[in-house]
Structures are given as C-alpha cells and as structure tokens.
Amino acid sequence: MNTHPARGMRDFLPEDVRRRQYVIDVIAGVYQRYGFEPLETPAVENIETLMGKYGEEGDRLIFRILKRGEEGKSGEADLALRYDLTVPLARVVAQYRAQLPRFFKRYQIQPVWRADRPQKGRFREFYQCDVDCLGSTSPIVEAELCAAVSDVLDRLGFKTFDIIINHRALLTASLKQLGFVAEQHSDVITLIDKVDKIGLTGLRTELRQKGFSETQVEGVCRNFLHDDIGPSLGADWLDFYARDLDLEGHPSITNLKEIFTLIRATSAEGRVKFEPCLARGLSYYTGAIFEVKVEDLAGSLGGGGRYDNLVGMFSGREVPAAGFSLGLERILVVMTERGMFPDAARLRPADVMVTICNFNDGVDELELKAEALRLAAQLRSGGVSVEVFPDVTDLGKQIKYAGERGIPFATVIGARERDAGRVGLRDLASRQQEDLSVGELVTYLQDKKLTADSPEPGAARG
Amino acid sequence: MNTHPARGMRDFLPEDVRRRQYVIDVIAGVYQRYGFEPLETPAVENIETLMGKYGEEGDRLIFRILKRGEEGKSGEADLALRYDLTVPLARVVAQYRAQLPRFFKRYQIQPVWRADRPQKGRFREFYQCDVDCLGSTSPIVEAELCAAVSDVLDRLGFKTFDIIINHRALLTASLKQLGFVAEQHSDVITLIDKVDKIGLTGLRTELRQKGFSETQVEGVCRNFLHDDIGPSLGADWLDFYARDLDLEGHPSITNLKEIFTLIRATSAEGRVKFEPCLARGLSYYTGAIFEVKVEDLAGSLGGGGRYDNLVGMFSGREVPAAGFSLGLERILVVMTERGMFPDAARLRPADVMVTICNFNDGVDELELKAEALRLAAQLRSGGVSVEVFPDVTDLGKQIKYAGERGIPFATVIGARERDAGRVGLRDLASRQQEDLSVGELVTYLQDKKLTADSPEPGAARG
Numbered sequence: 001m002n003t004h005p006a007r008g009m010r011d012f013l014p015e016d017v018r019r020r021q022y023v024i025d026v027i028a029g030v031y032q033r034y035g036f037e038p039l040e041t042p043a044v045e046n047i048e049t050l051m052g053k054y055g056e057e058g059d060r061l062i063f064r065i066l067k068r069g070e071e072g073k074s075g076e077a078d079l080a081l082r083y084d085l086t087v088p089l090a091r092v093v094a095q096y097r098a099q100l101p102r103f104f105k106r107y108q109i110q111p112v113w114r115a116d117r118p119q120k121g122r123f124r125e126f127y128q129c130d131v132d133c134l135g136s137t138s139p140i141v142e143a144e145l146c147a148a149v150s151d152v153l154d155r156l157g158f159k160t161f162d163i164i165i166n167h168r169a170l171l172t173a174s175l176k177q178l179g180f181v182a183e184q185h186s187d188v189i190t191l192i193d194k195v196d197k198i199g200l201t202g203l204r205t206e207l208r209q210k211g212f213s214e215t216q217v218e219g220v221c222r223n224f225l226h227d228d229i230g231p232s233l234g235a236d237w238l239d240f241y242a243r244d245l246d247l248e249g250h251p252s253i254t255n256l257k258e259i260f261t262l263i264r265a266t267s268a269e270g271r272v273k274f275e276p277c278l279a280r281g282l283s284y285y286t287g288a289i290f291e292v293k294v295e296d297l298a299g300s301l302g303g304g305g306r307y308d309n310l311v312g313m314f315s316g317r318e319v320p321a322a323g324f325s326l327g328l329e330r331i332l333v334v335m336t337e338r339g340m341f342p343d344a345a346r347l348r349p350a351d352v353m354v355t356i357c358n359f360n361d362g363v364d365e366l367e368l369k370a371e372a373l374r375l376a377a378q379l380r381s382g383g384v385s386v387e388v389f390p391d392v393t394d395l396g397k398q399i400k401y402a403g404e405r406g407i408p409f410a411t412v413i414g415a416r417e418r419d420a421g422r423v424g425l426r427d428l429a430s431r432q433q434e435d436l437s438v439g440e441l442v443t444y445l446q447d448k449k450l451t452a453d454s455p456e457p458g459a460a461r462g
Numbered sequence: 463m464n465t466h467p468a469r470g471m472r473d474f475l476p477e478d479v480r481r482r483q484y485v486i487d488v489i490a491g492v493y494q495r496y497g498f499e500p501l502e503t504p505a506v507e508n509i510e511t512l513m514g515k516y517g518e519e520g521d522r523l524i525f526r527i528l529k530r531g532e533e534g535k536s537g538e539a540d541l542a543l544r545y546d547l548t549v550p551l552a553r554v555v556a557q558y559r560a561q562l563p564r565f566f567k568r569y570q571i572q573p574v575w576r577a578d579r580p581q582k583g584r585f586r587e588f589y590q591c592d593v594d595c596l597g598s599t600s601p602i603v604e605a606e607l608c609a610a611v612s613d614v615l616d617r618l619g620f621k622t623f624d625i626i627i628n629h630r631a632l633l634t635a636s637l638k639q640l641g642f643v644a645e646q647h648s649d650v651i652t653l654i655d656k657v658d659k660i661g662l663t664g665l666r667t668e669l670r671q672k673g674f675s676e677t678q679v680e681g682v683c684r685n686f687l688h689d690d691i692g693p694s695l696g697a698d699w700l701d702f703y704a705r706d707l708d709l710e711g712h713p714s715i716t717n718l719k720e721i722f723t724l725i726r727a728t729s730a731e732g733r734v735k736f737e738p739c740l741a742r743g744l745s746y747y748t749g750a751i752f753e754v755k756v757e758d759l760a761g762s763l764g765g766g767g768r769y770d771n772l773v774g775m776f777s778g779r780e781v782p783a784a785g786f787s788l789g790l791e792r793i794l795v796v797m798t799e800r801g802m803f804p805d806a807a808r809l810r811p812a813d814v815m816v817t818i819c820n821f822n823d824g825v826d827e828l829e830l831k832a833e834a835l836r837l838a839a840q841l842r843s844g845g846v847s848v849e850v851f852p853d854v855t856d857l858g859k860q861i862k863y864a865g866e867r868g869i870p871f872a873t874v875i876g877a878r879e880r881d882a883g884r885v886g887l888r889d890l891a892s893r894q895q896e897d898l899s900v901g902e903l904v905t906y907l908q909d910k911k912l913t914a915d916s917p918e919p920g921a922a923r924g
Binding site for chain 2: 096314376
C-alpha cells in the first residue's frame, strides 16, 4: 500500500514541526506587539466565494470538493479549499463588520492549497502568514506593516534584507501616459511582474506579441526596467523619478513620500527601498505594494500592498485595506540552509529519561514500573519533561536509547538508591552518575532546563 | 453575495482564536511534559489511504476532492480531506519507520473534516487533539495516556471527571461465551456503544431485529448493561466481574489489573474507573479502551484505546499502538458555558493605545504621526504591545475607541508633554493621567503586563 503523502503534500515529523512552530511563534509574537489580533477561517469555502477572485490561472488551481451525497454521480463541486487568506478575510469583514472594531487589525497563519505542479520548494499545501489592517487609508498602516515585517525578519536572524516598495497607481498612471488603456493594464503589469523570470528580451517579445507599438514596448522598458533604475532609498530619488516621468505631485508620489517619512520613525528605517519595476501579480492592489528581498536569494519571502476595493466585492460597501503576507515555507528553507535555528538543545524530546531496571533484587516487575511512574509524576509536576522507558530491559539498552533520542539525562534506581531513598542521575554526555533526593533532582533538572532554553518566549512550545 | 462560512464550518474571530489557542497550549504543554513530540500531516490524503478504514458510515462522510485537470468532466475524486488523525499516523509510521524512534510518542492537534449533518455542537470542520504511543505493548503506555489526559483536564480547571476504561478483548471474550461468532462482534459492539442514545429497550429491539436469540439478547444486557453494573473503582471489582462472567485469569483481566496498578502511581490515581458497557464504536481497537466523562455532561470529551493492528494495514508489519483523542470543540463549549477561561484581562488586543492629537500647536500632521510611531517603536522594543490610532482626530474619540477595544491605557502627547520630553499616560479605568518619561512608561507598562498575565506559560500566545 502506498504510504507516501499525497503529491505535493508533506508530513512534518517532530523536528520539522518544532522549527515551523518556532518561526510561527516569532511571527505571531511580533504581530501581537503591533496590536494585530488572530483570525482563523475554515479550510473549506463555498466555491462561489473563491471563483473569479484570483484570475483565470488562479481559478484553475483551486481544489474543488465534490458535493455531498452526489459523489461519483454528477461530479458537481460546491466547496473548495482555501486558496489564500485574503479573500476569506474580505468575506469575514463583510459578514461581521458590525462586531469587528473600526480598524480591524488581524493576523492569520494557516495553510492554503493550490493544485500547482509541485517543484523544488513549491508545494500544494503551504502556510501563509498574513497581517492586514482594514478600515483605514492612513499611511501609518503601510508604515506599521513594513515595521512589523522588518521586526519579524530581524528576530528570526535575517541580517541583510530590503522591503521594496512601489505604488500600483503610479504604475497605472505611467501606463496611461504610454497609451495603454485600462483593460490592458493588468496584462502589462503581469508581464512586468514576471521580468525576473523572462528577462527584458522575453518582456519585449511578449509585449510585441500582444500587438503593442514599439513606442509602448520601449516606454515600458524605460519607465520601469531601465538599467539605470535600481532600487533606491527614499523620497529624494522618488522626486527625481516623478520628474522624469512627468508625474510630479501625482497622489501616488505624495502617498509614497508620506509612507517613507513615517517609516523613518519605525524600526524599518533604512530597510525600505523604492523600486519602479515592482508590480505584484494580483489584480486587486490599488495603492502601495511591497515585497521582501533577502540578500543572495532569488524571489521574495513575501509581499503585500493596499487593496481598497476587495471587501466591496463581498459587501457592496468598500472598506480600505492593506496587508502583508509572508511565506512560511520559503522562510524555513532559507533558515535551514543558513543554519539560523537556535541551539538544537532546545529541541530535545524530553529533559530526562526514567529507566526501569530489574537488578534481580526481589522487586516485582510491575512494582518497578509503578516506581518509575511515581518518579516521573514528581518530576513532571515540577515542570520537567520526562520520557519513561516502557519496558523492563537491560539498562545499557535503555541508556543507549535515551542518548539516540537526544535526551541528556537518565535516572537509575537500584537496591542501593531505593534503600537510601535516592535516585541515580546519569549525565549521558559526561557518563557521570550521582545520587540525589527527588527534591534535589527536580531542582537540578529545572536549572538545566532554564539554561538550555533561550529567552525567546514562544520557543519552548511546539 | 453570500458571506457566510460554508455549511457546518466556522470563522473564529480573535476572541475565539485566543480561547482555542489557550486550550491547545495547555494540551500541548502537558503532552510535551510526558515526552510526546508534535507531528503534523497534510489536510489532504490520497483517497485510497482513507477509504475502508472507518466503516461504511465513515466512508460516506469523507469529503472527496476532484482530480486536478479533470474538473467537471469525469467527476473522479483522487484526493480526500483527513477524516481523523489516527489513520494518517498509521500511514506516517509505515512510511518513516526507520527514522522514527523505537517508541514513537507523538501528539497531533489539527482539524479533521466530516460531511456529517451539522447540528448544535457538531461541525464539519473540527479539531482533534490526539496523543499516541507506537512500538510498545507495555501497560505503562495506557497508564501514561490516562495520566496525561487527567493532567490536561486538571490544568484546564475541570474538577470532577472520570476516565472510564474497559477492554475490547474482554468484550469479545464475553460475546463469544454468549454464542456470537466473530463476524457479529462488530455489530453488537456498535449497538452497545449506542446504548446512551437508544436505551436498553432500543438495544433489545435492534438485537432481536438482527435475529439474535432471546438468550443472547438478555446475555448482552446482563453482562454489559445490568442495572447493578455501574462504573467502579479498580482491581477488586474487576475480579468480582471476571468471576461472575467465568473469565478469571483472562489476559484482558490481567492487563486491566496491571493498568490499574500503574495508574495508582500516576496523577490519574482515583480518576480511572472500570465500566463494562464501554464499547467504543471504531472497529480497530484491540485492547484497553477509554473515555472521558465529565460530571453533568452527556457524551464524552474524548476517548481512545489500544489498536495493535492498524499500522499493519499500511506496512504489512504490525506495530503495537495505543492513543487518546480529545475533542477540542466539546472542551471549548463546556469551558465557555462554565466560565472556566482565565481572566479576560489577558485577552486584550494591546497593552496601550498610542493616540495622535492635533492641538493646533503648529506641528505638521505627518510629523505628529511620525512622533506616534517613534513612541510605539520604543514601547514595542520593550516588549509592550501597542496599537497606534491611525488618524489625527479628536482625542476623545480615540480614547473612547481604546476603551471599546478593551485597551487599558492610552498615551497623549501635547505641546506641554513634548516640550518637557515626556508622555501623558491615561488610565482608562480611573481616568487619571500622569506624565512619564519614555523609559518610565516602558517600565510601568511592563509591570502592568506582568501583573495581568497569568503564570500559565502558553497563555500569552495567540
């Protein structure tokens, strides 16, 4: 029988889960510090909720679930698996507007599913870590999103990263100038977004194939992708760029300059750079757009932007919104490759192994087991995590097993220890053993636990 | 447009998520203390992995996912949503046996999906909290499972609960004595399991309808469901019951007695009771079976047992196993109804609201916003969680909003505070305001945070 997980899906064994949980805890901790609150939505949505929100390509990649009761008959699908966390958020805001705060700041860390062709680093089930603020058009929202994401990366140990920023309204204003009509913008923006993959030559070819004039093709390359245009810091360069495009004083320029000013007052200062070719593929963005770039890494760790019209698609009433989404899987890949996880000591399965040995000193095996469980209960009530070896076998084997499991200590009770009311504690690294009372043992192991644990608050979990 | 979640599915708004996360953190914390490690499996499994494992009823309730690329054509489903956490565990153990420890102790807290008819308290997406030990037949496994579950309920604040226990092999031995052949056992066990719902009369009727003799029908009622048989403590009563059934010395009796002896050495002492009519519906159990009963609550909060043959269905090689599954949704319902969640103070969205007010003292609005963000950054780097009001409006409105959000403090900066290099801190409960330096403010709010937080380690999260 096939025991592999389904294609493009993954099992996470304990060490994987701990690493994932460590990153999730850091992200959630930072977002909470910014006043964002947790939201969770169901994995399964009505199919109409999702269809038509992600473009043709997106619709094709949505996993559809067969209507209940009709299985195998009509083949009709009425449900679908969540494709991202933004559309469910828009639905939630439309549904619960009255009971949500005026400024709804939420984070959401949950899996999404896409029927993409699996590749190295691309899966059919993967986690998104989204943070969004709904209800405000203030540039404080964009500044705080950048600051929060910057803090997350900083706390995870990323040293060199940029948040690049552009503005969807600046892109469209410039496209308009070049003679593209509104219906063509989405196509051109999608191509600009793909320039990393297809190159300038590919971009020119594809634009020509779509029947755009040579002036338009060269205009796109000059305005967004000229060699002289590189990501650059801040407001001064922005003025220069706006003058060059004859878009001085355009609302998008004013908005970007405000965002830059506010970012200088946050921990993201110096991290955020303007990049005219940043386009973001999704069609729902209306304002500032962002992406996280890490040194020596192709692609991004996440992105986001302002999307003031999406909630209106559900409620008929527009609610301004902006957000950022970090990709957990890419963060994990980079952190694993670069050895960025904290000391493996914290990832051990238990602080101590309680062994059960029959030294043929006349104690019944069931009583030996009960004795082990009593000791384990005392240690656990002192906050120590304990694995009990479940069988009465050779002590050497039990100690060896504890070592293989990465458990640093093992307890041993023989007739001598029992008579003295003490417990032998063996340090598996030094192979030293000393006799302690149960009280001393609890204190000793608590101390060791504290030393091994980092000060990272969420890290002891999961 | 319909903005409800799909039928039988739920959105969890921030307060819901916090409560769920609180319970999950307690459960995970206890399981870790017992040396169990976290496992996560994909929501989506190959359909063959799930079919035929849960009986006819179960198969019917599995959500099926349409084959990719064939949507709407053949209607063929090749994937399905996880129905429980036990079958994926068995698949994982078969797949990764070589890299897993000899005794694989894992916990798994994830949602499952069942296309059941939704009812009060019954959902189509719900979380299971499973804990299992694979690789050992030792009764220490059952004793530790009961102890861990008992610790979970204790830490969640449940005062009066029992873990009832029975043995599948005792049930089948007794059914054999009554003349039921092996193929009939599963049917009869399912009926005994349903006696809570159908009553003794219903049980008699259904057994007769299946064509069993009057002797058999009355034998079932006498052996498992007689009025004189109530849940009872421990090994002595077990001997009496075994004598009555002429099953003295049966391996199931010996096993139960060992489990009872070991449980007396754990924190579950006095919590575990023998109940002859406990049957558990699932067919894969082979040994001890359990269920958690809480006073004044119909049904159970969870259950489990030993299932030594399930992994063999995947790998061809049998691996002994036993586990316990707690139902998160029922625990939450009971804890909410009984007001068992800790102080609401800990559930506030932020420790302080930073307001932005224009007192017409000549400071530019953008600079006021930057000033607010600088203050927020300083507070956050001191571990304080901060919400920044995003607009420059009337101070009273901002303070009112902070109060409605349950945020206990608000900062105010006017010309006087600015000139003195200080910040006004308003206590929203007492309406008192005092001026502090930023350093004093951080210390003050850190202290308040510590006082409000409980010592429960995971509680600050989520």
